[in-house]
Amino acid sequence: MTSELDCRGLACPAPVLQTKQALDKENPLSIKVIVDNEAAKQNVTRFLENQKFEVSVEKRGTDFHVHGKKTGTSEGPDQPLVKESKSHRKKIMVMVGTDCMGHGDDELGSKLLFNFLKTLKEMGPELWRLVFVNNGVKLAIEGAEALPILKELEGEGVKILVCGTCLNHFNLLEKKKVGETTNMLDIVTSMQLADSVINI
């Protein structure tokens, strides 16, 4: 199976990222990547070599065709990425009921909470749901500093639930910019399904 990628017009690191994605997704035995600049040519070459591909580059007009062939014809795909079946993966739910972490200084607390949300992704795929209630909903609205982080988490498949009653209470229903508006039944069900619930 050969994958082919057209990365012309893309600046670094995009060609390498697309190549990486193609390898992650299709695990091809050979791949062709077309690029149109020297830096991309060298970077894609190095990435493929690093991934144990044998690489040759062909110049065509102003383009470069980077060909990679998997070396070491070990039978079957090697299995560094042994994926646990999804049902066995631990589910962590994080419940955020405040816009401030810990007690004492609120300014410090809001910085800490921001940092906490930013670092949450280190939990990896085990991070399952993020639930915002009470003052916590203010993290999910227009202009909130944490908004890009939450959007990123959502993009990675973390389900974000924001309490509708709370949004309503603060008159923020229209301003919510990330996640699904939720109710107490969803929250309780989530708690029941989760393997662990972390309360902030």
Add this chain to the structure above:
Amino acid sequence: MGLERADDAGVYKVTDEIAIIQTVDFFTPIVDDPYWFGQIAAANALSDVYAMGGIPKTAMNLVAFPAKDMDISVLRRIIEGGLDKMREAGVVLVGGHTVEDTELKYGLSVTGFIHPDRVLTKRNLKAGDLLILTKPLGTGIVATAIKGALASQEVTDKVTRAMATLNKGAAEVMQDYPVHACTDITGFGFLGHLAEMVSGSGCGIRIKADSVPVYPEALEYAAMGLVPAGAYRNREFREKMVDFAPSVERNIQDVLFDPQTSGGLLISVDGTRAEDLLRALKEKGIHAATIVGEVISEPKDKILVQ
């Protein structure tokens, strides 16, 4: 009054006692957090004044902001970051200018003072000098990995903090030592800036590659092909002046050519006092400072990397 053309910044002699240094720098975000980006952009702009031995006094904000697509709170955080750095530097913000643009940019125009006889340029290397670098290399490669969402949080934080660190401490310490030349490492990369220093100096430079401080993650990311286009351009431009020993691996070469944001000072100091200066820098908390090489008499206008 005399007008002098210098390198990292412009120098204008006002009286026999006072010259002003002026510099300007601004760029697009290098980290995602607006507050840290503000700090980094300010530290970077102030650095040129420090590299010439001056003291920054006043600054003006330069802002390009996509008001249609971005919340104004982002801009507020950026400016706060910049202001905090100016405060730390003892610099007064005296104004600024904002334009609307499709791409966010921030930086400063900075004015500083210096004694006209004490201006440090990059062009005064002396054989026998030792070279000290005050921050690790690899911020461009790490920034590329951040852009690709492949950098670890740990290295992102480490590099962000380093880029936001002022070169003020290093600049103050070196005042008391026989420093012959100095520059700050930025877009041309370590070897690019060394090449500027050595060309026409009548000397050569020998670098000990394994003594140069680098972020280990940068070597790893370079091997994965996360090298910014600027590093390839820097290499192409200066390759002829650099002789790499065969033992110097490709990944290290890339880090040595990697464009830096708010990089450290590269100080060429009288060889007999280099250890003392190094100790003083470390006492000041500049722990990354390292002697990375020496100025030699032959081969002229060349950099040997061993």
